Amino acid sequence: MSTPIIEARDVSLSxxxxxxxxxxxxxxxxxxxxxxxxDNGAGKSTLVRCFSGVHRPQSGTVxxxxxxxxxxxxxxxxxxxxxxxxxxxxxVEDLTVWQNLFLNRELTRFGMLDRRRxxxxxxxxxxxxxxxxxxVTSRVRRLSGGQRQAVSICRAAGFSSRLVIMDxxxxxxGVQETKKVEELIVRLRDEGHAxxxxxxxxxxxxxxxxxxxVMRAGQCVAGRRTEQTTGEEIVGxxxxxxxx
Amino acid sequence: xxxxxxxxxxxxxxxxxxxxxxxxxxxxxxxxxxxxxxLSFWAERASGIGLVLLLVVFTALDPSFLSSGNIAGILSAxxxxxxxxxxxxxxxxxxxxxxxxxxxMTLGIVVLGQLYAAGTPLGLCFVGAIVAGLLAGLVNGFLxxxxxxTDFVVTLGMLSAASGLGLILSDGQxxxxxxxxxxxxxxxxxxxxxxxxxxxxxxxAVVAHVVLFHTRFGTHVLATGGSxxxxxxxxxRTDRVKLAVYAIAGLLAGLAAIIVVARLGSxxxxxxxxxxxxxVAAVVLGGVSLFGGKASILGPVFGALLxxxxxxxxxxxxxxxxxxxxxxxxxxxxxxxxxxxxx
Numbered sequence: 131m132s133t134p135i136i137e138a139r140d141v142s143l144s145x146x147x148x149x150x151x152x153x154x155x156x157x158x159x160x161x162x163x164x165x166x167x168x169d170n171g172a173g174k175s176t177l178v179r180c181f182s183g184v185h186r187p188q189s190g191t192v193x194x195x196x197x198x199x200x201x202x203x204x205x206x207x208x209x210x211x212x213x214x215x216x217x218x219x220x221x222v223e224d225l226t227v228w229q230n231l232f233l234n235r236e237l238t239r240f241g242m243l244d245r246r247r248x249x250x251x252x253x254x255x256x257x258x259x260x261x262x263x264x265x266v267t268s269r270v271r272r273l274s275g276g277q278r279q280a281v282s283i284c285r286a287a288g289f290s291s292r293l294v295i296m297d298x299x300x301x302x303x304g305v306q307e308t309k310k311v312e313e314l315i316v317r318l319r320d321e322g323h324a325x326x327x328x329x330x331x332x333x334x335x336x337x338x339x340x341x342x343x344v345m346r347a348g349q350c351v352a353g354r355r356t357e358q359t360t361g362e363e364i365v366g367x368x369x370x371x372x373x374x
Numbered sequence: 375x376x377x378x379x380x381x382x383x384x385x386x387x388x389x390x391x392x393x394x395x396x397x398x399x400x401x402x403x404x405x406x407x408x409x410x411x412x413l414s415f416w417a418e419r420a421s422g423i424g425l426v427l428l429l430v431v432f433t434a435l436d437p438s439f440l441s442s443g444n445i446a447g448i449l450s451a452x453x454x455x456x457x458x459x460x461x462x463x464x465x466x467x468x469x470x471x472x473x474x475x476x477x478x479m480t481l482g483i484v485v486l487g488q489l490y491a492a493g494t495p496l497g498l499c500f501v502g503a504i505v506a507g508l509l510a511g512l513v514n515g516f517l518x519x520x521x522x523x524t525d526f527v528v529t530l531g532m533l534s535a536a537s538g539l540g541l542i543l544s545d546g547q548x549x550x551x552x553x554x555x556x557x558x559x560x561x562x563x564x565x566x567x568x569x570x571x572x573x574x575x576x577x578x579a580v581v582a583h584v585v586l587f588h589t590r591f592g593t594h595v596l597a598t599g600g601s602x603x604x605x606x607x608x609x610x611r612t613d614r615v616k617l618a619v620y621a622i623a624g625l626l627a628g629l630a631a632i633i634v635v636a637r638l639g640s641x642x643x644x645x646x647x648x649x650x651x652x653x654v655a656a657v658v659l660g661g662v663s664l665f666g667g668k669a670s671i672l673g674p675v676f677g678a679l680l681x682x683x684x685x686x687x688x689x690x691x692x693x694x695x696x697x698x699x700x701x702x703x704x705x706x707x708x709x710x711x712x713x714x715x716x717x
Contacts, residue, residue, distance in 0.1 A: 205609030220607035222600040224667040225593070233597055234608040236590045243588050 133196060135160050135293050135324045136181055136212070138350075141190035143176060150176040152348045153190065158293065158341075163315065163325040165335040165356070168345035168368055174328050177345070178295050181326070182214040183207030205234075213286035214295040219278055223271040227264055228252035231285050255288045256281070259314055276307030280314060287318050294318060295326045300334065312338060332361045344368055420709050421659040421676035428680060432687035439690055446567040450560055450637065452682035453575040454479075454630040458649055459656035459674040460582045461626035464619040466657050467586070468599040469666025470518065470525040472623045474532035476649035477540070478510040480642075482631030484540040487549035487641025496555060503635075504628035510536050511624015515617035537645035544643035556636040571633045578626065583671040595619060599666025648699075652681050655706040661713065680705070 134157035143151040151173050158164045166174050179185040180192060183201030191198045194210060201207040204214070221230050231252045237244040252266040264277040273281065279299055286294045299315070300308040315338060319325055329335050335342060336356060344352040344367040352367045366372030416423065432439040458475055465472040482503035489499040510532060517528040559570035586592035597605040598615045605612050635641055658664065659680060660673025684705060685698050 203609065204607060208609060214607070216607055218603060220601070220604040222597045222604045222667065224600045224663075225596060229593060230604075233604070234590075234594070234610045236593060238590060241589065242584075243590065243593065245588075 132160060134158055134193075135195065137193040137196075138177065138180070138187075139191050139193065141177070141180060141187040141192065143180065143185060143188050149348050151180070151187070154345070154348075154350045155190075156343045156350050156353060158324055158326055160292075160324050161319065161322055162340040163319050163327055163338050164341045164343065165327045165329060165339035166343050166345065167329065167332070167335060167364060172345040172368075173348040174345055175297060177350075178214070178297060178326065178328060181207065181293070182212055182295055208289075208291075211290060211292035212295065213289070213291040213293070215279075215282045215286045215297065215299055217297040217301070219282040221270045221278055221282060224269060226267055226269055227256065227273070227281055228266040230270055230281060231255060231266070231288065233285075235289060255284050259284050259287060259317060274307070275303055276310055279303065279307070279311050283311070283314055283318070287321075287323060291323060293324045293326060295328075297328045298330065299327070300329075300331065308334075332364055335364070336361055346370060416712065416715075418661050418673075420661060420712050421656075421673050421680055424659065424705070424709070425676050425680040425683060428683050428687060432683070432690065435687075436690055439687060442567050444686070444690070446569065448679070448682055448686050449567065449572045450569050451686065452679050453569075453571040454633040454637075455649065455652055455656065455678040455682060456575040456675050457578050457626050457630040457633065458653040459660070459678040460579055460671060461623040461630075462653040462657045463660070463662055463669055463671060463674045464582070464586070464595065465525075465623050466599075466654075466662050466664060467595050467666060467669035468616055468619050469602075469664075470599075470616065470619065471529065471654070471664070472514065472620060473526065473529040473650060474510065474514060474536055475529075475623055475627050475653055476647060477533045477536035477645045478507050478624055478627040479631045479634065479649060480645045481510060481536040481540045481543075482507045482628040483635055483641045484544045484643050486631060486635055487551065487643075488543055490551050490641075491549045496553060500632050503631045504625060507628020507631065508621060508625040511621040511627070512617070514624065515620030518620060519613040519616035533645075533650070540643050540645070544641070546643055548643060549641045551635055551639055551641060556639060560633075560636045571636055574629075574633065578629065579671055579675050586669060586671060591615075591618070596667055596669060599663075599669075601667065652678070652702070655702060655709075656681055658706055658713070659709045663713075677709075 137157045138154050140153045140155055141151055142149070142153055154173070154177055166178070168174050176185060180187050183204040183206050186200060193199065199210065201210070222233065225233070228249045232248045237248050237251075249266055256266055257263055259280070264273050264281065270278060270281065283294070283296070283299070286296075296315070300311050303311060312334065315325060315327065327335070327339060339356045342354050342356055342359065342364060343350055344354075344364060346368060354363070363372055429440070438444065458479065462472060462475060485506040486499045486503040489502045490496070494502070514528055514532050517523050518525045561569055563569040563573060586595065594605065594610045594615050597608075597610055598612045602612050605615075656674045656677030659677030660670055660675070662669045662674060681702060684701060688698055688701060689695070
C-alpha cells in the first residue's frame, strides 16, 4: 500500500476518568474512501477530532505524510488540507451559499470582499460537485437537507483539500438525498480526495469504502479491506462477537 | 432585486442577493405582485415605510412640518441616535446586546466636560471622550467574550458603573461648553438642512455598512451571530469578534457624546436612558434580528430617523410630552410584531 495520507500511532486520549481512545493505530490511504465504524461511544468522533485539530492526543502521534504533526486548532488542520464535514454541517443559515463556502476563507481585493469572484468561484465549486445544484446566491435557510449537505461537502472538497472527514453525512437524509450525497462522496474520491467516512449504515460502508476500521470501547479492534469482508463480519467485530 | 435590500444590501445590481419569492418563473409583474402581497416584504422595510408614513401623516396634519427649519432640526436631533443605533447593530448582529450604550455615552460627555474645564484643547477633549467610550466597550467585550459572562448582565453592570463613574468624575455638575466650533458643526453644514454632525452620522453609517457587508470582519460578525458553532468550526475566533463589536459600540458611544455636547453646549452628567431604549428600538425597527446573524445598517438608520420624527411630530402637534414614551413603545412593539412575518 502506498504511503498513508494520515496515520494514528498509539493515540490515547482521556477525558477525566473516561478513556476515550486507547492506543489507537490506523492509516488512511490516498485516493480511497476509508470507513470508520463502531457503536455509539466507541471513540470514532473523538479520533476524528484528533485529525481535524479539535483534540490533541495525550500520547501517541498523528502523522501526516509520515511526518508527526500536532494541530493547534481546526484552522491549523484546514491549512494542511484536512477538511471536516460536521454532523451539524456548520453552515450559517442566514448567509448565502457562497458566503458559507468561503466562510473564513474570504477572497479580498484591497481589503474589501471580492464578492463577484467568490460568487463566480462558488458557482463553479457547486456545479462541479453537486447534483441538485443550489443557487449560490440563495440563503442556506432556503435549501433542502440534501442541498445543505452538498454545500457543506463542496466547502470541504474545495480549497485543494486532501482528506475530507465526514461524520455521518447521510444520517438525516431521505432515500433520494442519500443516494445523491453518496454519488457526491464517490465523485470526491474519483477526483483524488481521500475520504474518511463515519457511518452507522453498513450497506453504505460496503457500497462506498475500500477500507474499514472498526472501533470498540476506545480501541481500534480491526481493519479490513472492504472487498475481503462482509457486513456480518463487520457487525460481529463491532459487537465483539467476532474476534479480531 | 429592485428595491434596496435591508438585510444584506448588495450595491452592485449585477446579481440578486436572495431570490425573494422562489422560482423566478413568470413575468416581472407577477413576481412584483407576489412580492407586495408577501408580508415579509413589508417587514424587511418596516422602518423606511414607517418613516414615510409618519412624514405623510404629520405633514397632512401640519404643513409646516416639512419646513426646511424643521427638517434641519430633525436631522440634527437624530444624529446621535443614528450613531448609537449603528453601534447597537454591531452588537445585536452577534446576538448580543449593549445595555450600557447610553451610560457610556454619558461617561464620554463627562470626560469631555472635565477635560474642557481643565483647559484642554478641544481636539484632545474629543479624543478623551472617544477613548473613554472605547475603554468601557473593551471592558464589556472582555467580560462577555473572555470571561464568558452573559452580555445582559455585563452591560447592565456597565450601565450602572459608567453612569456612576460619570457622576464621580463630574461631581454631579454639568460643564458649560461655550465654543463657537460647536455652533458651527451643529448648525452649519455643507448643504442647507444638513449640519456637520449629520454628515458625521452619515459617514459613520456608510463606513459601518462597508465594514459589515464588504469586509471579512463583517462576514465574521454575521456568522458569529448566526451560528457560533459554524463560525468556530470554520476557524473564526468568535471571542475576538465579540470583543471587537463591544469595543466598536463603546467607541461610537464616545463619538455620539461629542454630538450631544455640540447640540446642548453643556455636559449633563446624568445618564439619559431614552437613548438606550431608542437605540434598541431603532435596531428592532430596522429589521435586525435580536437573535443575531441578520443585520442591516440602513434599516436602523431609518429606525432612528423614524423615532426622531415621531417625537418631533408629536411635539409640533402640541401633544403632551407624557404621551411620547407611550407612542415609542407602541411603535416598537408593532414593529417587532411585523418582524415575525420576516422570512
